[in-house]
Amino acid sequence: MNYILFDGPQRNDLLPFTFTRPVADIRIGVLTIREKWENLLEERTSTKTEDHLAGKWPLKVSEKNILIDSSVIPTKSLVEKIVSLNSNEKLIKGDKLIAYFQSGEKNIDVSSLEPINFEEEILTVDNTWDIFSKNGEAIELDFEMITKGRSSAKIDDSNFVKAVENIFIEEGAVVENCSLNASSGPIYIGKNATIMEGSLIRGPFAICQGAIIKMGAKIYGPTTVGPYCKVGGEVNNSVFFQNSNKGHDGFLGNSVLGEWCNIGADSNNSNLKNNYAEVRLWNYNTENFARTGLQFCGLIMGDHSKCGINTMFNTGTVVGVSANIFGSGFPRNFIPGFSWGGSAGTTTYKLEKALETMELVMKRRDVELTSHDRDILKHAFDYSAKWRKA
CATH class of the missing domain: 2.160.10 (UDP N-Acetylglucosamine Acyltransferase; domain 1)
Structure with a gap:
């Protein structure tokens, strides 16, 4: 059996982390979600994801495939249900599609499959x-x-x-x-x-x-x-x-x-509002601030972003990919990717300069910035442009 982890609709609610990785490669607990599935399945997985990520995470399709929503955290009992799926079946939890069987490369109408309800509670990253x-x-x-x-x-x-x-x-x-x-x-x-x-x-x-x-x-x-x-x-x-x-x-x-972030000395974030109210976080999907239901919520920082010494982050701040933040005062609680500056204002962190820095940072740890990485980062740069100042 061939197992494929697919990005469901929640991937856009997981930005900025899913600018640079599939949902399956988010780390929660000790392992990434992919590592958890591969450990319990005792099989390698591939990924069905966005086009700009497919070069680094290619999709592998065979005659018999089971596709699994990668926002779901696996358990032994869940894996047992999934591996026993037949060709006309899908596994669900309420209205949540967990997994389904697909023969060959041709996409199928998932709604036509026989639903099998998973009785136990599931843990998801939405x-x-x-x-x-x-x-x-x-x-x-x-x-x-x-x-x-x-x-x-x-x-x-x-x-x-x-x-x-x-x-x-x-x-x-x-x-x-x-x-x-x-x-x-x-x-x-x-x-x-x-x-x-x-x-x-x-x-x-x-x-x-x-x-x-x-x-x-x-x-x-x-x-x-x-x-x-x-x-x-x-x-x-x-x-x-x-x-x-x-x-x-x-x-x-x-x-x-995320990965390749750096927090400068004596930097702090607030994780509780002065009025103890619910924290709202920037959501890329709705382009608005989403209710979290949480009283404690701090900093969400995308890959390759950095801040200088003594930086202060407000409660519920979202920083995109490859932002460079510095200076006194509190920056905005949404900092678009490839921004350069702080509370006094930001300009665009030029893509070429950002890539030069990334290459140097990664080289120190003997990691290569590949052509696939560059394509992914250019996509994040272009996607974030509408929120950046020139």
């Missing part, structure tokens, strides 16, 4: 704020899947540890003279990760392969530090996708950072 607000549940699911039947590496005696049964350390990780409190949720420490001395970690928490927590950091769960990120200061209920840095003091709370 909005940007779901990534941090549902991160605790996702960490719990991933922790159970990753660690089942395995033994943790030894925890160094220099650490203060609480609820040791909820802590798992992979080979090559270095954790010394730290506080690891897993009484409120599991703590997962990935291969070759480092948590420097004096750090205070409260679960649910995940640090992925090769990532670093700087000395004296204070991390409140549910928080995920993705592969090769560097994080310091105070962090609460936030998700770092991969290769992003917040290496110094300053607060980040109820937030999501």
Whole structure:
């Protein structure tokens, strides 16, 4: 059987992250959504996504295909239902299409398929704020899947540890003279990760392969530090996708950072309005501010965006792809992609200059900025133009 993860209509509500990746490659919990599906299916997947992403994530079609909505977080029981689908069936949860069978390359009328209702609750990522607000549940699911039947590496005696049964350390990780409190949720420490001395970690928490927590950091769960990120200061209920840095003091709370982001020293975001009201977030799909239903909501930052030292972000700020933010005062709570400036105003960050910087940043970690990447970033640049100032 060939498994395809498709971007459903919610992909536009997940911008700016889906400017530069399919929904399946969003990280929530320990793993990306794709990694979760491939782990449980024990099969590789391909992607049905937007044309500008298809070069980097090509679609593979065979005689027998099952297409799965990639906004759905898999569980063992859900996977069992999906792999048993017959050629005339689709799996649904209420009015949500989860998966369906397709023969060959010809698209089918999904409405004509026999519906099979999935009885259990499902976890979905439908909005940007779901990534941090549902991160605790996702960490719990991933922790159970990753660690089942395995033994943790030894925890160094220099650490203060609480609820040791909820802590798992992979080979090559270095954790010394730290506080690891897993009484409120599991703590997962990935291969070759480092948590420097004096750090205070409260679960649910995940640090992925090769990532670093700087000395004296204070991390409140549910928080995920993705592969090769560097994080310091105070962090609460936030998700770092991969290769992003917040290496110094300053607060980040109820937030999501994509890949290749950098937060300058002593930068802070607000995650609670002064009047304690519900936070609204910019939505690219409606071109308006959407109700989140949340009282705590911080910073949403797309790939390759950066801010200078002492930057202040208002509650519920959305930053697009490759913005460069600096200066005193609070910038707007929606900063379009490829903007250059801050509270005093912004201009366009020229695409050629932005690509030059990206290439240098990625080269430091031996990662190539490919022609596919350039095409994707040009699409994000063009798409964001209507909201930018010249």
